[in-house]
Each structure stands twice: as structure tokens, then as C-alpha cells.
Amino acid sequence: MTVNRQIHLVSRPQGEPSAANFKLVEAAVPALTEGQVLVRNHYLSLDPYMRGRMNEGKSYAAPQPLDAVMIGGTVGEVVDSKNDHFKVGDKVVGMGGWQEYQLVDANQRGVLQKVDTTHIPLSAYLGAVGMPGVTGWYGLVKIIDPKPGETVVVSAASGAVGGAVGQLAKARGARAVGLAGGPDKCRQVVEELGFDACIDYKQHPDVKSLSTALKEACPKGIDGYFENVGGIILDAVMLRANAFSRIAMCGMISGYNGEPIPMQYPQLILSNRMKIEGFIVSEHMEVWPEALKELGTLVATGKFKYRETVADGIASAPEAFLGLLKGKNFGKQLVKLI
Amino acid sequence: MTVNRQIHLVSRPQGEPSAANFKLVEAAVPALTEGQVLVRNHYLSLDPYMRGRMNEGKSYAAPQPLDAVMIGGTVGEVVDSKNDHFKVGDKVVGMGGWQEYQLVDANQRGVLQKVDTTHIPLSAYLGAVGMPGVTGWYGLVKIIDPKPGETVVVSAASGAVGGAVGQLAKARGARAVGLAGGPDKCRQVVEELGFDACIDYKQHPDVKSLSTALKEACPKGIDGYFENVGGIILDAVMLRANAFSRIAMCGMISGYNGEPIPMQYPQLILSNRMKIEGFIVSEHMEVWPEALKELGTLVATGKFKYRETVADGIASAPEAFLGLLKGKNFGKQLVKLI
Structure with missing residues (x-):
């Protein structure tokens, strides 16, 4: 019997989540029925959206x-198949969850996608050439739509989404300015990812100080902002926003534990004729082919830089996830499952 | 010598404006030079945007x-002309300011427009068939873009802009719900303007109470909101906003005196994938012909309802304007100048 180690959510967090909300469970891998595919997951993706799913209530x-097994994106290899479209050895990406094996009814359209690892590493399909990359692409291209010479700011710039936003902005002739936590991340954002500047928000505990730093980094003001964080970072950016600027609202990690995160100056939306738009990339599947084509080409040709932080083994997933929420990761947070 | 009575701004308000910020001044009407037109202003339009112009500083x-003479839209009649395009007796709309006469270099494109008063009263060109009407049209049609069966909410619903938003929403098959101050205004919004419901916000001093009232008036949630006010009304609306709802941000009268008016729940922009857009109608002159065609046809055929509150004489303009800021007007606030 093959043992499948899984992480279940066993309680909902009151405020900040902890390891006690999760439990390691061993389950047997059942026999395949017609149409099913068994995947050995190689990597699990950890992402901030998972924090929202841990809460009860409307979202x-x-x-x-x-x-039940925590939700999550995975890449892996087909190890058994009773489905004509998949054969043993195929590399696949799917929503396998926090577990080592995934049994999929692969006749459902879209639950499992074959991927080509000739020029692109398997793990990249969870990052630069996966959901985080397309998320950055959608907000930048479809909402911010930067013109050459404009300035685009992105928070959590050293993360998988933020790194994509900045590099795609640079590719369009815009100035890219990041916000990240700590000097090491800021150095990486500028030196490795090629941003024009990066502000260490930990050095700027209030709106005024952060806004002054943004003024220096963005001498022509801010035309586009990709929001991953919320709170005082959003306020400080809005104080430097230009007329007709656009904000793509992708995440508000600062409010995930239920803290109030008011926007202090909504009147700036009017006086600067801003556009603010929230989005969830899974609702825009129509753009994925175009986005993945650009991202895949950039990665395969070595023009797109990214980092991965890899935790080892399914048992390490809860601690790695809690670290991600605190910004301990560098680039894409993965868990290696094999 | 013809005496031209004018209202000047003589000091800037500290917080709430008062009559002492204005002064009645008598000036002589100078002789016309080539290309000029002298207009006897019949009506002056008073509008909330004027409050913003009274402040120093960036907007x-x-x-x-x-x-100097306070800025303002006017309609009137040409009483003298040294310009081939205008003759004595022509009815015109322009930015004549808070004064009885207006001397215009009418060769500048767009400073003076002839209007047809056969089927549309002259004063309507300052309201339903003027800037307020087009403002409502732009936010509703170009930002909210309601589908039949959707619910559109507008604050300051009994005002010239709000009344246009609701009636244009109804014409597009949407449910129109207003917010207004006091039972008389609410009755007019429903009975005269044809809204489906109107909430007296003065009966709901906090977000929770207002949000409960909105839930009753909008059983299927809110798909579009036209914002004239800001503050807790915006918060309450956002708590009832549907997925993919749109907010057209046109005014934030609650913050005009410098009070903080934070948006309490910006995370709803993300969780509901909302779009919020600020706009100023004078920056979208390309839509005016289309908007005025629809509004003019509705007014000329009696299908569009509006009210006017008319103050008498230029000397009454400051008090009428202060009343407008406190919501004392019913429909479009005008000053009759002749």
C-alpha cells in the first residue's frame, strides 16, 4: 500500500494563524478507476491567498x-493512469493540494495540464510561468497598462508576483520601483530583478516617511501601482499618485488577520481621477494563453529572473506557509515533496 | 454707464465657508472691442465643485x-455684439461667473454656446441639459454601465446630478435607489423622479444602520454606485456591493472642509473585484454631444423630471451657495439675475 502524507486544516485561526491549525495525516492511495490519473506531486506552491481560505465566512x-487536505497548486509526474490523455512519466501542473499524491478524474477539463520541461524547469510552472506570473501580468497589462516613461510601483516586489510585475513593466519601457522588507530583498529586487529602485518599507514606519521615500524614488510621481499589501503603503502611494493613475488591487496581506486597514485619503481617487480595480486571476482564464506565452518565452530565454525558497518535505509546509505570511521567503515559496 | 454687480471671493475659508468669504462689488461694463460679445446673464448655476475652488493648494x-469674480456657469442673452457669430437676442450658455453681465472674447472656441429654447427652458441648460446632466450621464453610462435588472445607487439623489443618474438608470432597465436628506426630498425622488426607493440618510447616523437600510432597499445587492458624498455613506454602500460592482466617484462633499473621510473597508475592492473610478466631466468633452442629445430629447419630450431652487438676485448668491453645501436646495440650485 502506498502511503500519502497530507496536511489538513483542523481549526480556523483567531487572528494570526499558527501550526496548531494544521495536522499531518497519513492516508492510503486508493486503486484507480476508469478515467483517473495518479500524480506524484514534486512541488507544492504556497501563496498568500491561502490565508483567506482559512477563514470562515463570505469571500x-x-x-x-x-x-480536509489544504488547497494548493502543485506540479508533479504521472505515476499511474487509466486515462488515454495521460501516460506514466508525463509532467503535469494542477491543484493537487498539500499532499504527496493526487488522484484526479482527468476527464474534467482543465484539472490537469501537461507541461513541457525541455526549456522551463518544472517548478517554474508554479511561479514565473504559473499563477503568480499570470497574476502579475494581468494586473500590469490589463489594469495598469503602462506607457513608456511612466512609473510603476509594486509592493512585495521580491515575491513571485511582484517580481513579474516589475520585469514586465521594464519590458514595456516603464520605470519600475519596488517595495520590499529589508536590505537583502531590496538589493535583490534592484540587482537581480532589474528594478530601477526599491524601498525598504521597514525603514519607514509611518505614511509620511514612506511617502517621502516614494517621492525620491519616483521623481515624476506614480502612474501605476500593483497592490499586494494594503494599509499605510497604499496611503503613501496614493499621496504620490499622478492624475489618471491606475491601481491594480491584487492582495491586502496586511488585513488578512482581520485588522482594520482603512484607506485614509479616498478623496485622492477623485482629485487625481484614479482608477482602482480589484481582480482575481482565476476569473480571467481567457488571458492565460497570451500571458503564459510571454512569460514562458522570457523564462526559456533567460530574460526573466526569479528566485525560489524551497522547504523540504510535506511536513514542513505549515511552518513555511506561516513564514511566507511574515515575509520570510525570498521569491516564490515552494515545498519539495520528493 | 451700465453697472455690473459681481460677487468676489475675498478670503479663503478655514473649515466651513461663510458669507464673509464673499463680497458684492459694483463694476462698470467696459466698451466692446472687435470680436467681443456682451451677455446679460439670466441665471447663475451654483455647484458643489465651487467649494473646492475656494481652497488654496493642489487639486x-x-x-x-x-x-476676482467667482467662477460659475451661466445662461443669458446677447445684448451687444462685435462678433459675426453672435447677434443681439441670441440665447447663450457659458462660464459667466457670479455677475450680471459678462464680456466675452467670443472668438475663443467653446467659451460661448448658442442654445435653442424652443422646447427646452433656458435654465435647463445649467442643469438637466448642462454640466450636471452630463456629469450624471458620464458616470452612469461610461463607468457604471448598468445592465437591465442591476441595481444602481446614487447619493444626493434629489440634486441635479443625482436626479439624472437615477432617471438614466431607469431608462436602461436598472433598479434606481437614491439617498437623500429628509422625508420631503426622499418623497420627491420616488414620486417625481421615479426612483424605485430612496433612503433618508439622516435617519441612519452610523454605517450599520445605513447598511441595513440599503439591504432592504437593494435586496439583490448593489451593482453600481454614483458617489457625490463620501464618508460613511460610501462605507455602507461598499458593504452591500456585489461582485464586479462599479463606483463612479464624482464628488466627496463630506470632505470639502478638510475633515478626514477614510474608506473603512478597502479590502472589499479586492474581495468583490470592484472598480472605482474618479472623473471630472470637463475632461471628457468628447461625450458631451451624445449625452446632451439623450438628455435634451428626454427634457423636450417631458420624460425627464427635474426641480429647480431659484434664489433671487446676485446678492443672494453667497447664502444660496452656503445652503447648497448644507443640502438646503431641492434639485438644481440657481440664482436668477434679471
């Missing part, structure tokens, strides 16, 4: 059920 | 200069 997606 | 428009 854009149903909450993660208790006592 | 989307230059501040109103001190010791």
Missing part, C-alpha cells in the same frame, strides 16, 4: 473545509 | 483667485 471563494 | 483645477 470570493468558498472557505477551505476543515479536516 | 485638479487651479484655485479661484482672491478679489
Whole structure:
């Protein structure tokens, strides 16, 4: 019997989540029925959206059920198949969850995608050439739509999404300015990812100080902002926003534990004729082919830089996830499962 | 010598404006030079945007200069002309300011427009078929873009802009819900303007109470919101906003005196994938012909309802304007100048 080690959510966090909300469970891998595919997951993706799913109550997606495998994107290899479209050895990307094996009814359209690892590493399909990359692409291209010479700011710039935003902005002739936590991340954002500047927000504990730093880094003001964080960072950016600037609202990690995060100056939306738009990339599947084509080409030709932080083994997933929420990761946070 | 009575701004308000910020001044009407037109203003339009112009400091428009005639839209009649395009007796709309006569270099394109008063009253060109009407049209049609069966909410619903938003929403098959101050205004919004419901915000002093009232008036949630006010009304609306809802941000009268008016729940922009867009109608002159065609046809055929509150004589303009800021007007606030 093959043992499948899984992480279940066993309780909902009150405020900040902890390791006690999760539990390692061993399950047997059942026999395949017709149409099914068994995947050995190689990497699990950890992403901030998972924090939202841990809460009860209304959001854009149903909450993660208790006592069930945590939701999550995975890449892996087909190890058994009773489906004509998949054969043993195929590399695949899917939503395999926090577990080592995934049994999929692969006749459902879109649940499992074959990927080509000739020029692109398997793990990149969870980052630069996966959901985080397309998320950055959508907000930048479809909402911010920067013109050459404009200035684009992105928070959590050293993360998988932020790194994509900045590099795609540079490719369009815009100035890219990042916000990240700590001097090491800021150095990487500028030196490795090629941003024009990066502000260490930890050095600027209030709106005024952060706004002054943004003024220096963005001498012509801010035309586009990709929001991953919320709170005082959003306020400080809005104080430097130009007329007709655009904000793509992708995440508000500062409010995930239920803290109030008011926007202090909504009147700037009017006086600067701004556009602010929230989005969830999974609702825009129509752009994925175009986005993945650009991202895949950039990665395959070595023009797109990214880093990965890799935790080892399914048992390490909860701690790695809690670290991600605190910004301990560098680039894309993965868990290696094999 | 013809005496031209004018209202000047003589000081800037500290917080709430008062009559002492204005002064009645008598000036002589100078002789016309080639190309000029002299207009006897019949009506002056008073509008909330003027409050913003009274402040020093950066906004989307230059501040109103001190010791000069207050800016304002006017309709009137040509009483003298040294310009081939205008003759005595022509009815015109322009930015004549708070004064009885207006001397215009009418060769500048767009400073003076002839209007047809056969089927549309002259004063309507300052309201339903003027800037307020086009403002409502732009936010509703170009930003909210309601589908039949959707619900559109507008604050300051009994005002000239709000009344246009609701009636244009109804014409597009949407449910129109207003917010207005007091039972008389609410009755007019429903009975005269044809809204489906109107909430007296004065009966709901906090977000929770207002949000409950909105839930009753909008059983299917809110798909579009036309914002004239800001503050807790915006918060309450956002708590009832549907996925993919749109907010057209046109005014934030609650913050005009410098009070903080934070948006309490910006995370709803993300969780509901909302779009919020600020706009100023004078920056979208390309839509005016289309908007005025629809509004003019509705007014000329009696299908569009509006009210006017008319103050008498230029000397009454400051008090009428202060009343407008406190919501004392019913529909479009005008000053009759002749």
C-alpha cells in the first residue's frame, strides 16, 4: 500500500494563524478507476491567498473545509493512469493540494495540464510561468497598462508576483520601483530583478516617511501601482499618485488577520481621477494563453529572473506557509515533496 | 454707464465657508472691442465643485483667485455684439461667473454656446441639459454601465446630478435607489423622479444602520454606485456591493472642509473585484454631444423630471451657495439675475 502524507486544516485561526491549525495525516492511495490519473506531486506552491481560505465566512471563494487536505497548486509526474490523455512519466501542473499524491478524474477539463520541461524547469510552472506570473501580468497589462516613461510601483516586489510585475513593466519601457522588507530583498529586487529602485518599507514606519521615500524614488510621481499589501503603503502611494493613475488591487496581506486597514485619503481617487480595480486571476482564464506565452518565452530565454525558497518535505509546509505570511521567503515559496 | 454687480471671493475659508468669504462689488461694463460679445446673464448655476475652488493648494483645477469674480456657469442673452457669430437676442450658455453681465472674447472656441429654447427652458441648460446632466450621464453610462435588472445607487439623489443618474438608470432597465436628506426630498425622488426607493440618510447616523437600510432597499445587492458624498455613506454602500460592482466617484462633499473621510473597508475592492473610478466631466468633452442629445430629447419630450431652487438676485448668491453645501436646495440650485 502506498502511503500519502497530507496536511489538513483542523481549526480556523483567531487572528494570526499558527501550526496548531494544521495536522499531518497519513492516508492510503486508493486503486484507480476508469478515467483517473495518479500524480506524484514534486512541488507544492504556497501563496498568500491561502490565508483567506482559512477563514470562515463570505469571500470570493468558498472557505477551505476543515479536516480536509489544504488547497494548493502543485506540479508533479504521472505515476499511474487509466486515462488515454495521460501516460506514466508525463509532467503535469494542477491543484493537487498539500499532499504527496493526487488522484484526479482527468476527464474534467482543465484539472490537469501537461507541461513541457525541455526549456522551463518544472517548478517554474508554479511561479514565473504559473499563477503568480499570470497574476502579475494581468494586473500590469490589463489594469495598469503602462506607457513608456511612466512609473510603476509594486509592493512585495521580491515575491513571485511582484517580481513579474516589475520585469514586465521594464519590458514595456516603464520605470519600475519596488517595495520590499529589508536590505537583502531590496538589493535583490534592484540587482537581480532589474528594478530601477526599491524601498525598504521597514525603514519607514509611518505614511509620511514612506511617502517621502516614494517621492525620491519616483521623481515624476506614480502612474501605476500593483497592490499586494494594503494599509499605510497604499496611503503613501496614493499621496504620490499622478492624475489618471491606475491601481491594480491584487492582495491586502496586511488585513488578512482581520485588522482594520482603512484607506485614509479616498478623496485622492477623485482629485487625481484614479482608477482602482480589484481582480482575481482565476476569473480571467481567457488571458492565460497570451500571458503564459510571454512569460514562458522570457523564462526559456533567460530574460526573466526569479528566485525560489524551497522547504523540504510535506511536513514542513505549515511552518513555511506561516513564514511566507511574515515575509520570510525570498521569491516564490515552494515545498519539495520528493 | 451700465453697472455690473459681481460677487468676489475675498478670503479663503478655514473649515466651513461663510458669507464673509464673499463680497458684492459694483463694476462698470467696459466698451466692446472687435470680436467681443456682451451677455446679460439670466441665471447663475451654483455647484458643489465651487467649494473646492475656494481652497488654496493642489487639486485638479487651479484655485479661484482672491478679489476676482467667482467662477460659475451661466445662461443669458446677447445684448451687444462685435462678433459675426453672435447677434443681439441670441440665447447663450457659458462660464459667466457670479455677475450680471459678462464680456466675452467670443472668438475663443467653446467659451460661448448658442442654445435653442424652443422646447427646452433656458435654465435647463445649467442643469438637466448642462454640466450636471452630463456629469450624471458620464458616470452612469461610461463607468457604471448598468445592465437591465442591476441595481444602481446614487447619493444626493434629489440634486441635479443625482436626479439624472437615477432617471438614466431607469431608462436602461436598472433598479434606481437614491439617498437623500429628509422625508420631503426622499418623497420627491420616488414620486417625481421615479426612483424605485430612496433612503433618508439622516435617519441612519452610523454605517450599520445605513447598511441595513440599503439591504432592504437593494435586496439583490448593489451593482453600481454614483458617489457625490463620501464618508460613511460610501462605507455602507461598499458593504452591500456585489461582485464586479462599479463606483463612479464624482464628488466627496463630506470632505470639502478638510475633515478626514477614510474608506473603512478597502479590502472589499479586492474581495468583490470592484472598480472605482474618479472623473471630472470637463475632461471628457468628447461625450458631451451624445449625452446632451439623450438628455435634451428626454427634457423636450417631458420624460425627464427635474426641480429647480431659484434664489433671487446676485446678492443672494453667497447664502444660496452656503445652503447648497448644507443640502438646503431641492434639485438644481440657481440664482436668477434679471
